[in-house]
Amino acid sequence: MVVELGEREEADRLFHALADATRRDIVTRTMGREHSVSDLAREYPMSFAAVQKHVAVLERAALVTKRRHGREQLVRGNVEAVRRTHELLDGIEASWRDRLDRFALVLADELARRPDPTDPTDPT
Amino acid sequence: MPVTGASRDTDARTLTLTASFDAPVERVWTLWSDPRLLERWWGPPTWPATFTRHELQPGGRSTYVMTGPDGDRAHGWWRFVSADPPHRLEFEDGFADQEGEPDPSMPVMVMRVSLEERTGGGTLMTVVVAFTSDADMEQVLAMGMEEGFTAAMNQVDGLL
Numbered sequence A: 001m002v003v004e005l006g007e008r009e010e011a012d013r014l015f016h017a018l019a020d021a022t023r024r025d026i027v028t029r030t031m032g033r034e035h036s037v038s039d040l041a042r043e044y045p046m047s048f049a050a051v052q053k054h055v056a057v058l059e060r061a062a063l064v065t066k067r068r069h070g071r072e073q074l075v076r077g078n079v080e081a082v083r084r085t086h087e088l089l090d091g092i093e094a095s096w097r098d099r100l101d102r103f104a105l106v107l108a109d110e111l112a113r114r115p116d117p118t119d120p121t122d123p124t
Numbered sequence B: 001m002p003v004t005g006a007s008r009d010t011d012a013r014t015l016t017l018t019a020s021f022d023a024p025v026e027r028v029w030t031l032w033s034d035p036r037l038l039e040r041w042w043g044p045p046t047w048p049a050t051f052t053r054h055e056l057q058p059g060g061r062s063t064y065v066m067t068g069p070d071g072d073r074a075h076g077w078w079r080f081v082s083a084d085p086p087h088r089l090e091f092e093d094g095f096a097d098q099e100g101e102p103d104p105s106m107p108v109m110v111m112r113v114s115l116e117e118r119t120g121g122g123t124l125m126t127v128v129v130a131f132t133s134d135a136d137m138e139q140v141l142a143m144g145m146e147e148g149f150t151a152a153m154n155q156v157d158g159l160l
Helices: A005-018 A021-032 A037-043 A048-060 A079-113 B025-033 B137-141 B147-159
Strands: A064-069 A072-077 B003-009 B014-021 B049-054 B061-067 B073-084 B088-096 B109-117 B123-131
Touching: A005 A021, A005 A048, A021 A037, A021 A048, A021 A064, A021 A072, A021 A079, A037 A048, A037 A072, A048 A064, A048 A072, A079 B003, A079 B014, A079 B025, A079 B123, B025 B109, B025 B123
Parallel strands: none
Antiparallel strands: A064 A072, B003 B014, B014 B123, B049 B061, B061 B073, B073 B088, B088 B109, B109 B123
């Protein structure tokens, strides 16, 4: 699998949203069940507004969804988006595995073609 | 299969791959130093790379273009942070515009490569990949290893 342009942009956006311990924690907490923003705000040493801001960043990256229930705003982790993030990380690793497979093939081909170790392109 | 290991390191905030090759360090190095060899493996078969500039020295730049199956072209650039032939190199890899100039809106990755002689001959190559376009992005590469996140992922696997 290749990490192509669009995927890397997507990874960048998702990673930016997750590049913060509080935001990662919010995603983890809300994965199993909904939490209200006020519940979440009690968990962290920061203001309600600050937590709300973190939730907004996560919402833009589609990592959580928010719905209104009476006076509460309920937050739920988006299983698919988290899964996608995981896949993107796996994708980066997989693209490097493919690349190193090709590296080995080119190397074997070069060794067969030019077995002489005094290779003229050798920088030493 | 040359890859002998892959890991996401929470503390170092990186993705690390190790690969083993039955060739001396000097020969393995040429696959990085010779642009004609480099372009045979850098891009995937569907998006082959052509290097139009390759200055493997500290501060040196490389530019390349990858051409897709529909003729789409993706430009990329490298900037060498350090180079110590034939054992070590470190470079930034990013996307470029049509002229090969770095596109600041796109993510940059840092690659650290080291080649070591394997006991009994051959070469052990280590590639460390790190994200840098956001100060904290590297940390995210490691998130799959974080306890809470791993637990959440297991939870996800259970749900689906």
